[in-house]
Amino acid sequence: MAPRPSTGVDNEVTVGTRDFSPAHFLFPAHFLFKIESFSLLSENGIDKYESSEFESGDYKWKLIIYPNGRNTEDGGNHVSAYLVVADINSLPNGWEFNAFFSIFLFNHEFDNFMFMKGQRRFHLINPEWGFSNFVAKEDLMDPTNGFIVDDKCVFGAEVFVIKSKGIGECLSLFKVTDSYTREFKISNYSVMENQWFSVEFITGEHKWKLCVDTKGYGDQEGDCVSIFLDAVGMERQSSYQKLKADFTICMKNQFDGADRKHRDINGWFSPSWPSLGWSNFISITDMNDPKKGFVVGDSCVIEVEISIKAVVRSLP
Template sequence: MDKKMMEHKLSLVSLDQSSLTSNLLSIGDDNEVTLETRDFSPAHLLFKIESFSLLSENGIDKIESSEFESNDNYKWKLIIYPNGRNTVDGANHVSAYLAVENVSNLEAGWEFNAVVSIFLFNHKLDKYAFKKGQRRFHPINPEWGFSKFIVKETLTNPSNGYLVDDACVFGAEVFVVKNKGIRECLSFLKVTDSFKRELTISKSSKLDNERYSEEFNAWDHKWKVCVYPKGIGAQKGSHVSIFLHIVGLSSRKKVKADYSIGMKYLNKVHRERNNHWFSASDSSWGWPSFIPIAHVKPSGGFLGPDPCIIEVEISIQAILRSIP
């Protein structure tokens, strides 16, 4: 091949790709999708259509491939509308879509994300032209594609390389994206009332270590109060320590509570208020230095022979939970 012929051939290839790009448009929020080309064939489906010109003559407006399988065993089919899917979006175009098959066999509320590509082989370029998009598939919308996949005149003109001997080759590739991310829902609650409870911790004069109250239910969660009569940590020996503890909370759930704890002594009540996000890993929160031991020791109450009376008030402000 001489130099002039080679230059002429290269210019034709460049012109064809430019023409291809300008004639392929997409639908909806994918109007900015641009044409790509590649050498290797689609991984999941090759769909050859022979006697393409007879489709219009025979009034065939829709053709479907056989069922094919992508990763994770999902079933699909390729749907081609040779005269466009509708006159509004697909006029003068060939439309191409991918649809999830056997949806009745999927679990209720199924949903997944997938990267889908639809191909058309260009014999002249010896490449596969394709458009690619990302889509969330679910029962309400199990189908997605391009209403303006290619201008029909561009496809049917043999000089463009898509239609050879009145036959063309479409293709499809689907990769389901495994969702390993965290999905959560944060709910804020309108606080109209608070839960109030009086708890008794008996035989408090004999306590050397922590003592838990009985469990109680508040706002669909279980709670208990933990008291350290002689303190904990740096406050040991100088202060009474008190903590509110949530019981049996799921590892994928958090509860934001506004709460107060009061301790009765000498006909008085010492009360502290706090606000905290409770979780399985952070289930206890309160006051290491709730009240000095010296304040309550002479009363004969908390460290005396009488029971220790604790007042608890809880309001739930928000709940963070995982969702399917």
């Protein structure tokens, strides 16, 4: 499918002159194209010329000059000038981006540049944009205008690719009918270091582990046992941004199971908040009380139950 040409006569196009060349520091990429014996282009059957490639914004470009115009209805009264994204077969599927661009014609008489500039969205259907009426042939060939000297003229192009990364997300909700329950036994509780980590386990295609601070965490240090549920690898996760889960953590009474210590959370795990739980899950006094049944034979038993409610993924 041929790209749809720009007419160069809409509200997004600016026409003017300036003194500095396309190499001016404001622009990240520029290209100059000198034509000698311009009058011989048509005589030699060259109705379209594509320049060599130049780069801007990680993309390759070409400047295209139509000496007799691209718009056949114009009768060849104008020179057309276009920019095209080169080597589009190497670009990923669905590529598109916006760019500011200018196309120039050097004026030898006044030592400045006549230009047209605009902003366009380049993509697979329209990889080429420019100006069909860039300069009138009569004005270009008139020696008093200074565009052609000794049958030589200089065109130029500048491109500024607008860098933007699209961001999107998809919220997936689940009708939870099942939950995942896992039981862990911590042995040698009295001589354990401050922190204990469970082995990793999987539920809802996500990895988890329990963390127990026997001496307490943060402002509860020395007063309470702290227990947290960690979403493993959440801080490095790229396929999803966050997930919502209901979970219950229970410290079992190993005597009769009647007096259990349990707490519930309905919360969001995210890369900035990959761990949820309680710094004051149970007091150290109750935990170590032999009558409570939480520590028996220097071991305790913790149960965790998890239900995944929602997942937020990044859109590709």
